[in-house]
Amino acid sequence: MFQQIKEKSPLIHCITNHVVSNFQANGLLAIGASPIMGEAHEEAAELAALSQAVSLNIGTLHAESLKSMLIAGKKANQLGIPVVLDPVGAGVSKFRIEAVREILGRVDVNVLRCNAGELAAIAGEQWQSKGVDAGEGLLDIKKLAVSTAKKLGLLVAVTGATDIITDGKSVSKIPFGNPMMTSITGTGCLLSSVVAAGLAVSTNNPMKTVEDVFRFYAIVGERASRNAALSGDFQVAFLNQLASLTDREVTQRISLQEETV
Amino acid sequence: MFQQIKEKSPLIHCITNHVVSNFQANGLLAIGASPIMGEAHEEAAELAALSQAVSLNIGTLHAESLKSMLIAGKKANQLGIPVVLDPVGAGVSKFRIEAVREILGRVDVNVLRCNAGELAAIAGEQWQSKGVDAGEGLLDIKKLAVSTAKKLGLLVAVTGATDIITDGKSVSKIPFGNPMMTSITGTGCLLSSVVAAGLAVSTNNPMKTVEDVFRFYAIVGERASRNAALSGDFQVAFLNQLASLTDREVTQRISLQEETV
Amino acid sequence: MFQQIKEKSPLIHCITNHVVSNFQANGLLAIGASPIMGEAHEEAAELAALSQAVSLNIGTLHAESLKSMLIAGKKANQLGIPVVLDPVGAGVSKFRIEAVREILGRVDVNVLRCNAGELAAIAGEQWQSKGVDAGEGLLDIKKLAVSTAKKLGLLVAVTGATDIITDGKSVSKIPFGNPMMTSITGTGCLLSSVVAAGLAVSTNNPMKTVEDVFRFYAIVGERASRNAALSGDFQVAFLNQLASLTDREVTQRISLQEETV
Numbered sequence: 001m002f003q004q005i006k007e008k009s010p011l012i013h014c015i016t017n018h019v020v021s022n023f024q025a026n027g028l029l030a031i032g033a034s035p036i037m038g039e040a041h042e043e044a045a046e047l048a049a050l051s052q053a054v055s056l057n058i059g060t061l062h063a064e065s066l067k068s069m070l071i072a073g074k075k076a077n078q079l080g081i082p083v084v085l086d087p088v089g090a091g092v093s094k095f096r097i098e099a100v101r102e103i104l105g106r107v108d109v110n111v112l113r114c115n116a117g118e119l120a121a122i123a124g125e126q127w128q129s130k131g132v133d134a135g136e137g138l139l140d141i142k143k144l145a146v147s148t149a150k151k152l153g154l155l156v157a158v159t160g161a162t163d164i165i166t167d168g169k170s171v172s173k174i175p176f177g178n179p180m181m182t183s184i185t186g187t188g189c190l191l192s193s194v195v196a197a198g199l200a201v202s203t204n205n206p207m208k209t210v211e212d213v214f215r216f217y218a219i220v221g222e223r224a225s226r227n228a229a230l231s232g233d234f235q236v237a238f239l240n241q242l243a244s245l246t247d248r249e250v251t252q253r254i255s256l257q258e259e260t261v
Numbered sequence: 262m263f264q265q266i267k268e269k270s271p272l273i274h275c276i277t278n279h280v281v282s283n284f285q286a287n288g289l290l291a292i293g294a295s296p297i298m299g300e301a302h303e304e305a306a307e308l309a310a311l312s313q314a315v316s317l318n319i320g321t322l323h324a325e326s327l328k329s330m331l332i333a334g335k336k337a338n339q340l341g342i343p344v345v346l347d348p349v350g351a352g353v354s355k356f357r358i359e360a361v362r363e364i365l366g367r368v369d370v371n372v373l374r375c376n377a378g379e380l381a382a383i384a385g386e387q388w389q390s391k392g393v394d395a396g397e398g399l400l401d402i403k404k405l406a407v408s409t410a411k412k413l414g415l416l417v418a419v420t421g422a423t424d425i426i427t428d429g430k431s432v433s434k435i436p437f438g439n440p441m442m443t444s445i446t447g448t449g450c451l452l453s454s455v456v457a458a459g460l461a462v463s464t465n466n467p468m469k470t471v472e473d474v475f476r477f478y479a480i481v482g483e484r485a486s487r488n489a490a491l492s493g494d495f496q497v498a499f500l501n502q503l504a505s506l507t508d509r510e511v512t513q514r515i516s517l518q519e520e521t522v
Numbered sequence: 523m524f525q526q527i528k529e530k531s532p533l534i535h536c537i538t539n540h541v542v543s544n545f546q547a548n549g550l551l552a553i554g555a556s557p558i559m560g561e562a563h564e565e566a567a568e569l570a571a572l573s574q575a576v577s578l579n580i581g582t583l584h585a586e587s588l589k590s591m592l593i594a595g596k597k598a599n600q601l602g603i604p605v606v607l608d609p610v611g612a613g614v615s616k617f618r619i620e621a622v623r624e625i626l627g628r629v630d631v632n633v634l635r636c637n638a639g640e641l642a643a644i645a646g647e648q649w650q651s652k653g654v655d656a657g658e659g660l661l662d663i664k665k666l667a668v669s670t671a672k673k674l675g676l677l678v679a680v681t682g683a684t685d686i687i688t689d690g691k692s693v694s695k696i697p698f699g700n701p702m703m704t705s706i707t708g709t710g711c712l713l714s715s716v717v718a719a720g721l722a723v724s725t726n727n728p729m730k731t732v733e734d735v736f737r738f739y740a741i742v743g744e745r746a747s748r749n750a751a752l753s754g755d756f757q758v759a760f761l762n763q764l765a766s767l768t769d770r771e772v773t774q775r776i777s778l779q780e781e782t783v
Contacts, residue, residue, distance in 0.1 A: 017298070018279035018282050018540035019282040019283055019286050019296075019298050020283065021540050021541040021582075022283055022541055022542065022544055022545060022707065022708070023283060025541050025707040025708075026706050026707055026753055026754075026757065029704075029705060029706060029707060029753060030705070030752075030753045030754075035541075035707070036611065036614065037539070037541050037581065037582055038581075038582060038583070038611070038614070038615065038618075039582055039584065040582075040583060040584040040585065040617055042585070042615070042616075042617035043614070043615035043616070043617040043618060046614065046615040046616065046617075047614060047615060050614060059298070059299075060282075060298055060299060060300055060301075061299070061301060062300065062301040062325065063301065063303070064584065089297065089299070092297065092299070092304070092307065092308060092311060093299065093303070093304035093307040093308060094303075094304070094307065095301055095303035095304040095307075096299075096304060182290075183290060183291070183504070184287050184290060185283065185286040185287055185290060185296070186283070230291075230500070230501035230504045230505055231287055231290060231291045231500050231501065231503075231504045232287075232291075232496070232497035232498060232499065232500030232501040232503075232504070233497060233501055235287065235497075235500070235754070236497055236754035236755060236757075236758055237754060238754065239752070239753050239754030239757070240752035240753065240754040240755055242753075243705070243752045243753045243754070244752055278559070279540035279543050280543040280544055280547050280557075280559050281544065283544055284544060320559065320560075321543075321559055321560060321561055321562075322560070322562060323561065323562040323586065324562065324564070350558065350560070353558065353560070353565070353568065353569060353572060354560065354564070354565035354568040354569060355564075355565070355568065356560075356562055356564035356565040356568075357560075357565060443551075444551060444552070444765070445548050445551060446544065446547040446548055446551060446557070447544070491552075491761070491762035491765045491766055492548055492551060492552045492761050492762065492764075492765045493548075493552075493757070493758035493759060493760065493761030493762040493765070494758060494762055496548065496758075496761070497758055
């Protein structure tokens with residue numbers, strides 16, 4: 001799939017936050033995709049229509065960008081262009097959770113890429129984002145991901161020590177989360193738009209596409225962390241690894257644990 | 262204190278400019294703090310209430326973010342959460358100086374972290390930002406810092422070749438300014454939010470907290486500059502040093518010159 | 523000229539997109555210039571008036587920043603301050619092309635710094651941005667650049683494998699485009715503001731100034747690519763090279779192919 005991204009260089013319309021926009025654009029370029037990052041509502045429909053996937057991220061959402069996300073998302077739906085939503089900090093404010101609900105209500109989102117706390121907020125569950133025991137929380141998150149995927153009719157892809165991907169029927173776990181991934185900002189945001197790039201070139205089996213992206217990304221993180229134990233180096237190493245990893249290396253390296261609910 | 266930041270991982274609500282937001286977020290993560298960077302006025306009060314400190318920066322201020330800063334600052338005041346203001350370029354426009362005056366008038370700011378030109382603008386003094394002689398200017402800046410701290414009832418922390426920190430009564434000087442610190446954008450902005458992170462975990466003696474942060478930061482800059490004489494490398498090295506410096510090293514390395522006004 | 527930038531440290535008012543603003547600010551600092559990046563319309567005229575050049579970039583344009591660009595541009599015109607326009611993605615939406623036309627109609631832009639697709643959009647020509655054969659397209663782009671420069675009465679500077687600079691009468695070609703330059707976001711945007719910095723210190727012969735900047739930039743790219751084959755490293759190496767290259771090295775290294783139309 002990553003070979004196809006390099007060959008087709010899909011245009012990814014990202015409406016994203018200003019904290020990670022540079023890293024996200026460089027990450028997409030590193031894998032061979034092509035980012036467009038306009039966020040004015042006046043051009044949202046046109047940019048979505050030009051693109052092969054739309055990647056929405058609410059990290060520094062405001063009223064204008066929410067409007068643009070709704071327009072871009074609806075245009076993408078009309079044209080059959082995949083839409084990925086990254087509900088950054090969904091639970092931190094009424095504004096965010098209502099925005100996420102509005103987007104999910106008015107746009108057919110293909111993949112909801114989030115962390116455990118964001119998933120819990122979207123599902124309306126209580127969640128303590130601090131001091132969470134990963135082992136204990138895992139089962140709940142799996143169930144929550146499955147029920148959310150079923151209820152909303154989309155793929156839910158939750159990152160953590162073990163990533164969980166589900167379409168509401170089957171569940172894949174990818175146990176390669178690297179703690180360095182959370183040492184810099186934007187690895188989750190970039191992952192969401194790499195998922196969008198994957199869907200842009202590979203639509204037959206979205207669940208498998210998301211799994212492949214997550215495996216790839218886990219290896220990128222692992223490799224980057226080997227040569228870069230500090231956050232300045234890690235950001236650089238991460239982009240380098242994104243630019244150099246090939247499909248074959250991914251296939252050789254990863255075995256996926258899959259199970260049925 | 263930095264050990265405490267790593268342990269408590271305080272949430273810092275930053276309303277900041279888009280030029281430095283990535284660097285600022287990564288810098289906060291590097292020391293173990295946790296940045297939230299929403300800037301919509303709809304969520305400003307909630308984000309402030311969730312946080313352990315609020316860090317305001319007017320580098321790319323506009324009407325909406327000013328509104329959010331006022332809301333976040335006032336909510337922080339109600340809840341006893343410390344507020345740091347970085348009045349970037351306070352003197353460059355009427356819009357900025359009026360915004361700074363409005364924030365200072367309506368929010369109890371705990372620390373004003375600025376440079377000499379910004380301090381002069383806030384104090385209503387003439388200041389030539391180009392060709393300033395550091396030695397000659399120093400006394401004036403010290404006096405200005407003291408009178409501003411007294412007048413506004415807050416800590417004033419001015420960076421330069423020698424940093425000056427004052428509560429209007431005592432003055433600390435930290436003579437470790439490194440010229441490489443001004444070779445990249447955002448070191449001052451990040452410092453302001455590291456001050457916020459310090460205040461988030463250590464509230465007993467704010468003056469000492471700010472001093473400790475400034476000493477720490479000076480050593481980070483000095484160390485980073487040793488292995489990185491060019492600006493690309495320096496940005497990376499700076500984040501690396503932020504991530505690796507410990508309290509003990511700071512204590513061992515720095516002696517502070519302190520004097521009474 | 524770059525020696526002069528280091529000595530005079532011209533203030534460059536950049537109204538630019540949030541994807542590249544950090545890279546653009548650090549790049550300007552690396553060459554010794556001083557960026558100001560406010561984008562509120564309330565301060566646009568004052569910031570332009572303080573500056574030695576104005577650099578406009580529509581990469582994440584919205585209604586507010588367009589308003590600011592018009593105000594800053596007109597103020598710069600009144601005061602004889604040079605204005606550079608980077609019409610990022612001019613052809614991707616009605617909003618962008620209309621904004622570009624409005625800016626070009628109401629502001630005397632000194633240099634239009636763009637790529638082939640953006641030039642074609644501004645000239646109202648069809649252009650396929652994908653699969654373009656550089657050799658074949660070259661002649662057309664040269665003609666288009668010349669006719670656009672004539673029609674609009676400004677310098678057109680088009681980057682590509684071979685860069686083209688024209689005032690509508692003579693044409694310079696700089697054949698040093700490095701493919702790594704497009705592997706990261708923002709090299710074009712930064713180039714536009716480096717052109718602004720060049721014009722800020724050297725106004726006698728704008729065409730030669732732009733050529734000198736382009737040659738310098740091409741060497742920066744070539745040098746950076748030698749030690750950095752992956753995009754993470756390249757971004758760092760590029761800033762390092764910007765900070766270290768001297769005028770003398772540029773003069774020694776480059777011969778310019780020039781021809782008359």
